[in-house]
Amino acid sequence: MRHLSALKPWITLCAGIIIYLMMLPMATVEKPRHEQLFTLPPKVLRVMSFQFKEAAADISFLNALVFLGSTRTQPKTHLYLPEQYNWIHNTLKNSASLDPYFLDPYNLMNSSLIWDRYKLAEVNELIASGADKRDWDYLLAYYAGFNYYYFLDDGDKSFSYLTEASKRSAGNPFFDNLAARVAYKASKTELAIAYLEQQIHQAELEGRLYSTEPIKRRLMILKEIRKIELAVESYRGLFARTPANIHELVSLKLLASIPDEPRGGSFYLDPDGRVRSTKDLK
Numbered sequence: 001m002r003h004l005s006a007l008k009p010w011i012t013l014c015a016g017i018i019i020y021l022m023m024l025p026m027a028t029v030e031k032p033r034h035e036q037l038f039t040l041p042p043k044v045l046r047v048m049s050f051q052f053k054e055a056a057a058d059i060s061f062l063n064a065l066v067f068l069g070s071t072r073t074q075p076k077t078h079l080y081l082p083e084q085y086n087w088i089h090n091t092l093k094n095s096a097s098l099d100p101y102f103l104d105p106y107n108l109m110n111s112s113l114i115w116d117r118y119k120l121a122e123v124n125e126l127i128a129s130g131a132d133k134r135d136w137d138y139l140l141a142y143y144a145g146f147n148y149y150y151f152l153d154d155g156d157k158s159f160s161y162l163t164e165a166s167k168r169s170a171g172n173p174f175f176d177n178l179a180a181r182v183a184y185k186a187s188k189t190e191l192a193i194a195y196l197e198q199q200i201h202q203a204e205l206e207g208r209l210y211s212t213e214p215i216k217r218r219l220m221i222l223k224e225i226r227k228i229e230l231a232v233e234s235y236r237g238l239f240a241r242t243p244a245n246i247h248e249l250v251s252l253k254l255l256a257s258i259p260d261e262p263r264g265g266s267f268y269l270d271p272d273g274r275v276r277s278t279k280d281l282k
Contacts, residue, residue, distance in 0.1 A: 049098060057099035061108070064091040068112055085118045096126055103137070106130040110143050120151045131161065138168035142175060145182075155186030163195065171203050173214040180218050187274070189226050193219060217262060221277070224259035228267060228275045231255040242273035 049056040067088065073079055080088070092113075095105040106127050113123045124147040131140035145161030148154040159182050166175035176199050183192035196219040203212045228246060231254040235243045246269060249255040261267055265279035 053098040054102070057095045057102050057105070060091050060095035060098065061102065061105050064088050064095070064105075064108060067091075068108070079116055085113065085116070089113055089119060089123065093126060096130060100130060100133045103130075103134070103140075106140055106143070110147075114143075114147055114151065117151070120147070124148065124152065128157075128161065131164070136168060138165040138172070138175070141165035141168060145175075145179070149178075149182050149185075155182050155188070158182045159186070159188075159191075166199070171199060171206075171208045171210050173210055173212065176215045177218050180215070180222065184222060184225070189222055189229055193222050193226060196222070220262050224262070225267070225275045225277075227259055228255060228269075232269070232273050232275070236273070243269065245269055 067084075071080065071084060074081070079085075089109075092105045092109050095102060096109075109123050109127060114120065114127075124144060127140060127147065128144040131137065131144045134140055141161045142165040145158045145165060148161065149158035159179050162175050162179035162182060166172055166179065169175060176196060180192040180196050183189070183195065196215050199215060200212050200219070202208075203210065228249070231249040232243060234254050235249060235252070243249055246255065246258050246267060250258060259267060261277050261279060263277070263279045265277045267275055267277055270276050
């Protein structure tokens, strides 16, 4: 009886895996449009997996990977069917739930779901959760920050994750520059300037390997932009409207002169009064 009791977890595990695999779609078989693909809920899988959650996470990930590699997209749109996206999403979500430190499911989510615009907010929340769990990993923090900015138009969360990516990568200027750009796009130029000044100061104190020249150039541009922004704010305070152009600010002596664009372009005001550069158009 003792031997039988010792075997019970193994028998249950094997039975669970067999049931799970039987209920998964065969990745090499084309599915008709009306067929609904099925995945078990994460909580059920966690119970069935016992202490083998990492192995079950591997199985879920591999099923999604094989499915993506062998299933054709629709000829006209080059996209999968909604039920196929749903199955891929649920399978990768299961994998991340079983082992939240497993990197590959997040990478696959970011490539196969995010860029096909499938449930952007929900999928990126999973990626952001992975970044929070893997608190040493700059890559997932970058994914989350980029997606919040590019796809979800959430500047605050984007800035937070991009600055975290920089911190985890020991101050990579790529992340610093992108974080500053996000802050500027969110009309928070002062925040972008303060952040870059802090990063340059910290890099000099720590003697970081990364060069600070890229973020010094970005800082110079932002400081010139801020001069014009302050003049625009003064103009609005006086006339309750947006100036037609930067020359109007100079003629009213709200701006001493039009600052030089360090990259060789020129600054201008868009219809909303935001300070732009012709270099951004190239």
